[in-house]
Amino acid sequence: MECGSSSEPSVGPTHVAIIMDGNGRWAESRGLPRLQGHRRGADRVREIVEACPELGVTHLTLYAFSTENWKRPASEVMGLMRLFRRYIRKEGARLVDEGVRVRFIGGRERLEPDLQAQMSGLEAQTRMNSRFHLTIAINYGGRDEILRATRRMADAVRRGEISSEDITADTVEAYLDTAGLPDPDLIIRTSGEYRVSGFLPWQSAYSEFAFVDTRWPDFTVERFAQQIRGFGRRERRFGAVAG
Ligand code: IPE
Ligand code: IPE
Ligand code: MG
Secondary structure (H helix, E strand, C coil): CCCCCCCCCCCCCCEEEEECCCHHHHHHCCCCCHHHHHHHHHHHHHHHHHHCHHHCCCEEEEEEEECCHHHCCHHHHHHHHHHHHHHHHHHHHHHHHCCEEEEEECCCCCCCHHHHHHHHHHHHHCCCCCCEEEEEEEEECHHHHHHHHHHHHHHHHHCCCCCHHHCCHHHHHHHCCCCCCCCCCEEEECCCCCCCCCCCCCCCCCCEEEECCCCHHHCCHHHHHHHHHHHCCCCCCCCCCCC
16 A cells, blocks of 8 residues: 655655564465464564665564453464564574664563563663664553553652653653654554554554555565655655645
8 A cells, every 4th residue: 555646755764663464364374373374474573674774774663462462372372472582582692793772662561571581681782782773562552551651650740750731742752662762654564454453553643554465474575675665655744735
């Protein structure tokens, strides 16, 4: 889906966020267990991360597990958690070496303590990196993020650290899980669903969206590059009139 514009091509997106959907259907259509699709999906993550710098993308944010995904069969949830552990274990050192700053967004407390430890370990190890910013959303839901931020803001008001009149958009942003990150320029959802399923509601107020039919395990670097090029032909007005 592309909104063509005849104006000068704009620069490419520097922050791309992806709703990586369609792993289950990819597997089921091949008579494979759904987890096989998630495994293939994890391979795609590696390739897309590697491809970003060359495409001018400095920030990549990936939706890996939503606050609603706990409703899935326990075996699938466990399999996904195992894949997250494996991804951090296998890719962590490379991300550290390659200057990637890794962040995780989403509520942590519901995750197993060993996974939480792996996550904060990798965040700490990459804290000083700035060549590329990889953010992975695990147990993330936009409403949950805004609720948690609101509770913390209310606590800060109660303690007298901030006053309610001083709460601005910048204050809210500082309390969100994405504090310090730019808003996404482009949000891609794979697998042909036209919804956001709770992904970055505050941050996407002026994002461009691309809904592609390809299922995530089939989303190659070339298809990703196509979306990046398509973004360059859009005209973003941010509420103003065309310049
Ligand atoms: C996306 O693929 C991965 C997660 C939500 C964890 P799905 O597992 O949602 O795949 P479909 O939508 O069932 O095909
Ligand atoms: C959204 O996909 C969440 C992730 C990709 C992690 P879902 O497959 O969970 O979303 P719905 O159920 O189709 O809305
Ligand atoms: Mg899905």
